[in-house]
Amino acid sequence: MSNVAGFPHGSEGDDPSDVLAIDSLLSPEELAVRERVRDFTNQRIRPDIAGWYEDAVFPLDLAPELGELGVLGMHLEGYGCPGRSAVEYGLAAMELEAGDSGVRTFVSVQGSLAMTAIHKWGSEEQKQEWLPRMAAGELIGAFALTEPTAGSDPASMTTFARPDGTGSNAGWILDGAKRWIGLASVADVLVVWAMTDDGVRGFLVPAGTAGVTATPIGQKLSMRASIQCDITFDAVRLGPEALLPAARGLRGPFSCLNEARYGIAWGAMGAARDSYEAALAYAQERLQFGKPLAGYQLTQEKLVNMLLEIQKGTLLALHLGRLKDAGTLRPEQISLGKLNNVREALTVAREARSILGGNGITLDHSPLRHAANLESVRTYEGTDEVHTLILGQHITGLPAFR
Numbered sequence: 075m076s077n078v079a080g081f082p083h084g085s086e087g088d089d090p091s092d093v094l095a096i097d098s099l100l101s102p103e104e105l106a107v108r109e110r111v112r113d114f115t116n117q118r119i120r121p122d123i124a125g126w127y128e129d130a131v132f133p134l135d136l137a138p139e140l141g142e143l144g145v146l147g148m149h150l151e152g153y154g155c156p157g158r159s160a161v162e163y164g165l166a167a168m169e170l171e172a173g174d175s176g177v178r179t180f181v182s183v184q185g186s187l188a189m190t191a192i193h194k195w196g197s198e199e200q201k202q203e204w205l206p207r208m209a210a211g212e213l214i215g216a217f218a219l220t221e222p223t224a225g226s227d228p229a230s231m232t233t234f235a236r237p238d239g240t241g242s243n244a245g246w247i248l249d250g251a252k253r254w255i256g257l258a259s260v261a262d263v264l265v266v267w268a269m270t271d272d273g274v275r276g277f278l279v280p281a282g283t284a285g286v287t288a289t290p291i292g293q294k295l296s297m298r299a300s301i302q303c304d305i306t307f308d309a310v311r312l313g314p315e316a317l318l319p320a321a322r323g324l325r326g327p328f329s330c331l332n333e334a335r336y337g338i339a340w341g342a343m344g345a346a347r348d349s350y351e352a353a354l355a356y357a358q359e360r361l362q363f364g365k366p367l368a369g370y371q372l373t374q375e376k377l378v379n380m381l382l383e384i385q386k387g388t389l390l391a392l393h394l395g396r397l398k399d400a401g402t403l404r405p406e407q408i409s410l411g412k413l414n415n416v417r418e419a420l421t422v423a424r425e426a427r428s429i430l431g432g433n434g435i436t437l438d439h440s441p442l443r444h445a446a447n448l449e450s451v452r453t454y455e456g457t458d459e460v461h462t463l464i465l466g467q468h469i470t471g472l473p474a475f476r
């Protein structure tokens with residue numbers, strides 16, 4: 075772990091906060107990836123994040139830099155993608171989210187959602203056209219599933235694509251609306267999931283297509299250093315080449331969501347760790363009643379409780395990563411990791427804020443920013459309740475969604 079200023083504690087094994095020696099479970103290559111992304115976070119995110127958050131901006135010039143760092147479509151093979159392991163991708167997500175959930179969200183939307191949809195379900199032409207430049211951060215993608223009236227229940231979506239003409243040259247006409255779509259107003263391509271006469275299908279809608287309007291959602295109290303939009307589709311005409319040929323039904327978007335949820339299980343622990351480190355450093359320096367806050371039993375209990383959850387959650391994320399790299403990771407395991415780690419990260423961030431006292435409510439310190447962001451993280455990619463229902467069905471055999 076690094077301290078609050080982001081400087082790594084000495085060599086492996088020197089960090090008193092790594093009680094379980096989790097670092098010893100990582101290979102030299104994995105540690106190197108982590109160091110590289112940690113350096114990036116220290117240099118490019120930490121110095122400016124308070125300003126971006128206050129001004130509610132996501133600096134788009136980060137995109138090519140993240141491409142160069144090799145974290146866009148990090149786990150995908152071919153088409154200019156980095157082809158790294160699931161554990162390496164997880165470690166990168168953790169380091170980026172230690173900076174801010176908004177930056178990790180950018181990487182998730184671009185890589186785990188938009189690029190994964192094209193990589194998994196696209197035609198050879200679609201992959202060649204989009205993936206190399208998306209991996210480089212030259213082009214930005216969005217993933218449009220949620221609608222104003224269809225969130226946790228995407229099967230109730232009303233955005234509809236009907237055939238435009240007949241025969242093999244027939245295209246599509248798209249009507250409807252999406253909400254909360256990350257990056258939509260700046261995206262070069264939208265991956266849009268729509269109902270058809272043949273069930274849910276995916277479409278690639280390039281920026282500038284007539285009839286598409288994307289409007290950023292303002293006045294957010296969470297995830298301020300990132301962009302989410304309302305989108306409307308008004309008789310949008312698409313050619314036959316817009317269809318993602320291999321995606322049929324909700325399996326198409328769900329398989330991408332699983333990739334993103336996996337990254338979140340890691341990322342949330344980054345936000346938690348950064349909050350803990352901020353509180354620990356503050357408690358060691360802040361004197362009240364004649365001694366450092368860290369010297370009081372009540373403060374130590376808070377710090378220890380935070381550390382327990384961070385160490386357990388990080389081990390859990392690593393276990394999921396090893397399973398994913400072995401090709402055996404199951405959806406309910408991802409649900410367990412996402413539900414637990416985001417829930418515990420939120421508790422850690424709030425508790426960390428309490429140690430910072432009044433100073434903790436300013437953007438000079440990270441914990442309350444992390445806590446506000448984690449409210450979004452617990453909501454997107456399946457809410458706490460949705461993952462509880464997935465696990466409830468898994469252990470009882472009884473679906474309780476309806």
Ligand SMILES: Cc1cc2nc3c(=O)[nH]c(=O)nc-3n(C[C@H](O)[C@H](O)[C@H](O)COP(=O)(O)OP(=O)(O)OC[C@H]3O[C@@H](n4cnc5c(N)ncnc54)[C@H](O)[C@@H]3O)c2cc1C
Pocket residue numbers: 183217218219220222224225226227253254255256257297302450453454455456457458459460474475476
């Ligand atoms: C910052 C941010 C970024 C996002 N980015 C994207 C994106 O890029 N692309 C995209 O498609 N979407 C995105 N989303 C949307 C996100 O996936 C949805 O917000 C989420 O799926 C929840 O849907 P909803 O907000 O409509 O809430 P609802 O589904 O209306 O749920 C409201 C509450 O009811 C609960 N609930 C729902 N059903 C049940 C049930 N059966 N039993 C018990 N409780 C239930 C929920 O758990 C929740 O607590 C984003 C959201 C946010 C906040």
